[in-house]
Amino acid sequence: MIFLKLLSKLVKLLRAGDTPSQIAWGFVLGMTIGLVSLKSLLAPFLILLLILLDVNITAAIFSALLFRAIAYFAAPLFHTLGYWLLVEWKNLRDVWEFLYNSPLVPYTRFNNTVIIGSLVISAVIFYPVFAGGRLLLLNYRKHYAHRVRTWKVMKILGGSKFVKWFAKVRNLGG
Numbered sequence: 001m002i003f004l005k006l007l008s009k010l011v012k013l014l015r016a017g018d019t020p021s022q023i024a025w026g027f028v029l030g031m032t033i034g035l036v037s038l039k040s041l042l043a044p045f046l047i048l049l050l051i052l053l054d055v056n057i058t059a060a061i062f063s064a065l066l067f068r069a070i071a072y073f074a075a076p077l078f079h080t081l082g083y084w085l086l087v088e089w090k091n092l093r094d095v096w097e098f099l100y101n102s103p104l105v106p107y108t109r110f111n112n113t114v115i116i117g118s119l120v121i122s123a124v125i126f127y128p129v130f131a132g133g134r135l136l137l138l139n140y141r142k143h144y145a146h147r148v149r150t151w152k153v154m155k156i157l158g159g160s161k162f163v164k165w166f167a168k169v170r171n172l173g174g
Contacts, residue, residue: 020141023056024134028126030060034067035122040109042119075114078121082113085120 018026029050036042050060071078086096099105109115 018056020134020137022054023059023137024130025053026050026056026059027063027133028130029053029055030063031067031129032122032126033060034064034069035071035118037109037112037115037118040112040115041104041107042109042115071118074118074121078114078117080117081120082115082117085116086111086113 029046033043033046033050036046050057085092096111100111110119
């Protein structure tokens with residue numbers, strides 16, 4: 001049942017009235033939230049950015065959960081990259097020292113190898129994920145959206161009493 005609910009939410013997200021750019025921005029902001037540590041100052045800043053910008057919140061939540069799971073398994077890669085940046089790249093020592101002595105920057109916990117590694121990875125893949133997600137969404141809406149609506153499972157989900165009841169309850173809030 002949970003799988004069907006997630007599938008339904010994903011299809012609704014793809015059909016949402018938001019523009020592909022809004023959905024893609026929500027996805028990449030959620031990706032960044034999912035990759036960086038929630039214990040640093042970066043996470044509340046990104047969540048505030050998510051709230052202030054006109055982006056799709058559902059896409060952000062979906063990608064944050066997805067990339068949180070990916071970050072769990074990619075932590076050794078983040079550590080290796082972060083260690084190289086913080087310790088082995090000697091030319092950056094003055095930069096790290098300056099940032100560490102700044103008023104708010106130490107609260108980002110940038111001096112943690114996993115956090116700086118995940119931040120750099122998320123910065124590097126930010127635009128490619130945005131552009132690729134937007135392009136995929138445009139292609140989905142142009143070529144596949146009408147096909148997905150005709151799938152038997154989508155018709156069953158759309159016509160079930162539970163889904164109709166759930167939609168009624170959800171719309172009570174306004």
